[in-house]
Amino acid sequence: MNAPEHTRTLFGTIFGGASSNEGMGLLNFSLDWQYIQSTYLSLPFKQQVNTWIAYVIWYPAMLGLYYSNAFNAKNFPFMSTSLFKSNGEPLSTASLLNNEGTIDDTKLAEVGLPSLTATTVWGYFTQNLAIGALITHVLIFFGKDMVLAWKQARSRTQPDPHYQGMLKYKEVPMWWYLVLFVLCFVAGIIVNAKGETTLPVWGYIVSLLLGGFIAPFSCILYGLYGSGVSTNQLSKMVGGALHPGRPLANLYFASWSHQVILLAVNLANWLKVGQYTKVPHRVMFATQIYATLLGAGLNYAVMTTIVTNQREILLNPEGNNVWSGSTIQSLNSQAITWALAKDIYGSKGPYLIVPLGIVIGLVLPVVHWGLIKIFPRFRDWPLNTAIITTYAGYTYYGNTSWVWSSIAVGIFSQFWLRRRLPRVYNKYNYLIGAALDGGAQIIIFILSFAVFGASGKEHAFPTWWGNPSGNPDHCL
Template structure:
């Protein structure tokens, strides 16, 4: 092609929707996903198939109930297990086909009405399958709710009843449903909002239901893109990938677990050497060596096969700058005495360098007892905890300033825009849900929330605080969702909610818990609902069917998760005790409880203007300035590489520490470079045909292997006596213990 021919790719939509976004050149387009990439994995529309069938509801609620119930139950256990909607997507297909074979085609009429339904109206189709996934995907994210119930009942020792917790959950879910429904024009219909994380889901739907559709798989309008020589059907490729991932995961997870964290091999050479463990360790170290043979470690940030390369590059740059350069500099210079603690840890410490036990400094009603506090210890924070908080504040300000600067183009212009890509043209044939329905559900959610706050004298949060938590979560929702819809990177703003509530509710940790839960919980649920709505949009499910399916999942999921956790807390002996049987010690909830206690008791002092860690507040300014600078460069050079620079990700990309470390980031970025840059650029048709099917095959095979290993081997005690060098090498030494750089006595800070 000539220079002129490569300088422009048409941006106007055609009826097939093959050219929607503008790219300067073919090599430039590989940094992001194009319309051709999306269309290649999305099934074509079949208008004449039923959607909300009895078969769909039965399969969806059966799988959703089982998966959500199991996930909720095992949030109390450490190590925990999470099944997730991917398993439901795989199991739904054979269940739907089994229904086709067994259940007769029989018409039933609802008594005293002219309406009825058929038990088996047609073969199990892609739209029913999509609705099963949507229902399960919305019901499954219950970790935050489960931990809130556990904290309230077992650690704050305030059993307000499961009924009230169901009201709390319904309120949050209904408000989330309202937010998602009212923002469809901004977050679902625009073609720029790809939501890359769901493309592998769509690819599996297409492999199941349209295995012979080669319209977008084997050809392209661009003559420079050569067809792939591979002829294996995507469904067969998924099957082989699934089988390989299933069989392989037994090795790094059970038989040779050292392969999972083999990036730490240098620290194993001298396990008692603190410096080697701090640099190359993967538990409490920086994880400098990029090697693992465990897919769960590679995807601990997100799935690199579904993440655009511009996002991968930005996130990895964020990690290198803040965690591999800035953080070690602060640590080894012993700023705030942090060199006396592990370089990577999410714990907080006392003056004796032991994990801080906040329950030792409170009264029976969870207020700070100064006499106990002076006898025990002030709070001392490790560098990774402080750095994570600072980056969280920078992320917030960068995100909000960027959103304000781009508000017209990303929100106002989208509200009145006619979207003419072929996904929206297909959806236009169906009636949409009226915005008034979403508002009505939101009003009910607010009513339930006010009832939770004002209906009882011992309410843990008052109505004004509830309203402000929802208001803040609502304001953050659209800018946060816009970032994930394009980058496939979910930013956590939990530290922002912690900080705001710490200053507002000084000395009230229980109120802080509910302010955090209402605000952050509503935000996360809205993201899941919107993502599910985009799945339905891609799968050409009628908008009203999507709304009904989501509402059913919202209502049932809100009842189910608090009920399961409440039952477990009241019927399992010694639950949430350190020595509880079968590991039901509620470790995650206990950690979150201690964190909320510290924030509620000391947060406003630690991070005040004269506090010990007041410097983190400068990151508010740093994030805002970075967003302004990046925006100026984008305006000045709109077609340069600056358009791929995201100021929010430059801060937020590294906020996953310390739960993930350097070897997670580096292997994730390496896999992303190989598949979403090199292969996407050099073997484009192979990428479109197999990359996302490979992604879902690896995820599904690994997930089902993990479930079987856990329930059949680990949980039953079958692996208790299986020990050899490969199972123990990664469980000893400084990397596990978190050896500090220095072993000096902590100089106790005055006051808080």
């Protein structure tokens, strides 16, 4: 703690992770359940093994890129999703836009092309690797299963006992979904027309079609492994190609496209839960509509309040251990850079490797399949290149102190408890996970508004060794 600042910074980069964008959190254990969550009590062991393999790639890749000064990494923070000028100063997205929300070539010439941190470039690259691997992996390894599942669904001959048990309930008529689709589709057109999004109607339609194409692949992976692949990068790439110079249009294009995928996965997930718990189809449909409308209003109110009262720290490129705008900053950064795709990601751009990631990713499952053909015993290894590449760059920003805690929880639950005490596992594992999740969410809500200043006034906890006034890891 009394070492020179450069030494403490190095330690913070490697071991720090309690504060946003601080470091990689190597060997950093956290008891904060809002980050750990019950996910690792329920994800299948084969999925978690793939994520651990990914972490072995992630640690050296992040450090190697930064300390080798790849992409001029040392000019910028180690981790941040913001845009920067070439000299390392933060770059405001507004400094590149005109009043219509499009790129102003005059301002761009004055400010220069925006730059990204090396860790963000790695995160974007691995996302594209995962998208390519997702498509090829599903087609190679699960293509026949997809066709069979489609036929069984059409003929209602799926042998799953839970499915058969649900046949006694009235199914949701397809016209209910069609009416819902038409209402949402028209609402989307109105938003695009009245919201000054700069996204034309034809671009809106293309975004929905793109999401519809990717959704089945994401649903298959999620159904088998309990986790998906972030495909938002593909949406931004296509949006940038179709609407060059229009970051706002790109942002809306990606949002519409991603929502199709996200909602498809969530719908399939909760319909499956309803099937396991024998909730009638029509009751589940009505519940989802009600919950969506309730959640939309509640989330909007909470988000508006927090953004209004914590605007300054949310705009900070690094954030702190309580508030961070990293996710939204990432959306803005991607919208701007993909609107300038030709200059930034093109053949002469500094980040050409990012779009090439999709091509490389398409090949990875083919290599995996080839190794299985050469070494048949390789089939017994539960490898999934889409998941490995996803988690190899999944945490390129934000808090990282949960990584090792999640590994410990996964080993305890899915490896030890499930095998040694299956009765205890079946009776308590998911119940305790749900209870901890619910309790954590309630406490977060209370602390955010009563203590951390979400409502405008902050009430700081007393400082002591366990709650220092500075860096929570005692690194800086």
